[in-house]
């Protein structure tokens with residue numbers, strides 16, 4: 001069990017574009033395993049490799065809601081179609097602790113990707129919540145964070161929370177670091 005540190009907003013790695021995976025190697029298998037351990041510990045629903053500092057196009061999802069149930073790995077995911085209405089949903093991110101904001105995105109997507117067995121896969125008409133999570137995680141692979149997609153009002157709200165959390169960091173006594 002290897003739990004990796006999740007990089008937080010402000011780390012330049014989160015702003016870089018990740019590279020495509022050419023083939024499934026032992027190191028990719030290890031990366032995916034570490035990502036699942038890390039996601040489970042953090043109690044998140046999705047994680048992209050750059051969030052643990054690895055600039056590879058790998059995302060994992062562990063989504064369980066009343067209507068949707070999906071756990072899986074997507075390597076080199078590509079959103080091939082976006083459709084449905086633009087919908088607003090509240091999003092959070094393990095790399096931006098404590099910030100939850102309304103983000104507008106297309107309702108449904110089609111996605112193609114490679115499985116951990118190196119097989120080309122395609123999902124058509126992905127569920128609403130899963131569509132949301134995949135779009136969020138694919139953004140990470142392109143160095144985009146959900147706070148980049150906020151309207152002015154929501155961006156102000158996020159900025160205030162981020163600023164407050166920075167101050168709390170500063171006030172922490174050294175023994176707690």
Ligand code: NI
Pocket residue numbers: 092093094095136140
């Ligand atoms: Ni995120």
